[in-house]
Amino acid sequence: MQMNFLIGLLAGLFGGVVGLGGGVIMVPLMVGIKKLRQQHAHGTSLVVLVFTGIIGAATYAAQGSIDIVASALLAAPAIMTARSGALLAHGLPEWKLKRYFGYLMIIVSLFMVLKPYIPHIASPLGGGIKALILLAAGALTGLLSGMMGIGGGSLMVPAMVLMIGMEQHAAQGSSLLAMIPAGAVGAWTHKKLGNVEAPLLYGLIPGVIIGTFIGARFAHYLPESILRILFAMVIVWTGIRFIQTSVKMKKMDPAKGSLPTKDLEKVQLVP
DSSP: HHHHHHHHHHHHHHHHHHHOSSSHHHHHHHHTTTOHHHHHHHHHHHHHHHHHHHHHHHHHHHOOOOHHHHHHHHHHHHHHHHHHHHHHHHSSSSHHHHHHHHHHHHHHHHHHHHGOOOOSSSSSOHHHHHHHHHHHHHHHHHHHHHHOOOOOOHHHHHHIEEEEEEEEOOOOHHHHHHHHOOOHHHHHHHHHHHHHOOOHHHHHHHHHHHHHHHHHHHHHSSSSHHHHHHHHHHHHHHHHHHHHHHHHHTTTTTTOOOOOOHHHHOOOOOO
């Protein structure tokens, strides 16, 4: 119980500061320390992710750093494309998906650092263009989330900051809010598949609630430039981990751990 609480606390602190769900911390710790199977770590992490989103979004909202409309535009298509992403993942070797996503994260991190020096996105966008970008980003997030089994903050925050010029704190708060329905869908799906380790939740959830509250509060005391660089460092690290994992998976059976298509089709993404 104590170790589960510490894992949740670290994930919450991390997620609250940079506007992510904390899965990139929680999943490796659960696999490495708790010795969970990868699928079980993902399913359990997604349940906790819902609480990260609730506490984090509420804390950012209290500071006025949230855009409810932007969150809704991101979340709606993300929910709808998650199933397609899962089916697409079944047809491609997982090691390829992980490698491509790792490279994508590294490229996005470079744009995050260079944001102040790219003049055509320096001013916030509005109207129909903003809505279309958010809908497209949400659809892509859902698709890749279904393919990779991850949260969408590492995609949604760059889209809001780089493509529509949203301020970093507001992008992170809006991302956390959008994660709630998407995370709930993923968690429910994994539960149907038997990939949620319920006993771990009693320690993980309290830890992540406390950690997310502290992390989200602390984020508002950091200048945007520091947050942007910190976020870039995080997704570079995430990208490298994906690439390293893909090298190991390439040596194994690419179909290992995949769900048969018939089983995927039995899983409904809404209750």
